[in-house]
Amino acid sequence: MIELKDVSKSFTLHNQGSAVIPVMQNATLSVQAGECVGLTGASGAGKSTLMRVIYGNYLAASGNVVVGGVDVAKAAPREILALRRDTLGYVSQFLRVVPRVPTLDVVAEPLLAVGTPADQARDKAASLLAQLNIAERLWSLSPTTFSGGEQQRVNIARGFAYEYPALLLDEPTASLDAQNRATVLALIAGAKARGAAIIGIFHDEAARQQVCDRFVDVSDFAPKAAA
Structure with a gap:
């Protein structure tokens, strides 16, 4: 589902x-359906950079980044947008939304984008927000007014609303209390069970041991002169 072969990246x-x-040099990895691979390595080793290359936020200098049959490194922008709509979800560390859009609609948007009826999309969004302990009185408000922890949980709800075949998770359990952490880990386990291919960054050792099937040290992809 996710295949990287000899991927290199540089910044000018x-x-x-x-x-x-x-x-990054010669990054090669493969993630199958139903598998969660955890990225490890010291801070600054390139974990988030690798995720952004897979998502198409950063363009690979060379190599192949194939997700669901689409080579992100060579795809046209419209192909990448379609991939993000239908196949590849990304829960980043920060919520980025249009101001003034109600939280319920923010979470429902990925479902609406693939043609889910509005009532079903909002029901699913409501269920996820409730699971993640976002008070119902907040659902009609923009999440841009929320605390950092609340925004993180809205971001997670949005990322899991649609059942993406592939998921990128950048610190999904960071700063969560025990109850919400358990909910997120259950969502990840559920995504694996339905066959999602997942790449995650987890600084929480217990969390990554619980959900990851194996680990890839991105330090192995450091340019040889910098290794």
Whole structure:
């Protein structure tokens, strides 16, 4: 479902004489349906960068990034947008939404985008918000007004509303209390059970041991001169 082969990435510092900084070289990994792979490595090793390459936020300098049969490294923007709508979900560390859109609609949006009837989409959104302990009185408000912890839970609810065949999870349990952490881990286990291919970053050792089937150390993908 997710296949990376010989992926390299560098950044160009345009304000420093266009210096090129290699950050990843020959990254190769495979994630099958129903499998959760945890990314490990020191802070700054490139875990989030690798996720952004898979999601298409960063363009790979070389190699193949195939998700659901689409090579993100070579796909047109419209193909990447379709992939994000139908196949690849991403729960980042920060909620990014249009201001003034009610929380219930923010969570329901991925379902509406694939043609789910509005009442069914909002019912699913309501169920997830309740599971994640977002008070019903807040559902009509924009999540941009919420606390950081509430925004994180809204972001998780949105990421799990539609049953994406592939999921990227960047610190989904960070800063959660025990009850909400257990809910998120149950959502991940449920996604695995239905066959989702998952790549996750978990600094919570107990959480990653609970949901990850194996681990990939992104330090192995460091450019040789920087290794």
